[in-house]
Amino acid sequence: MPWDQFQQAMGEEITVMNKWFNNVGYEADIAALRQEYPELTTFEDYLRRHGWSGAKPNTAA
Secondary structure (H helix, E strand, O other), X not given: OOHHHHHHHHOHHXXXXXXXXXXXXXXXOHXXXXXXXXXXOXXXXXXXXXXXXXXXXXXXX
């Protein structure tokens, strides 16, 4: 969907936010964070501890 149509449907504020996500986004230095906070967990470990160890990926389109 072109940005002008998106803005017409969603408004200027949401458009600006989504353009930022699309063009800039968030960044994090994971290695540095793990060095400073060694107790950080990976997303996979978090899921395993919460019962997702045998979960299969959703391949439905």
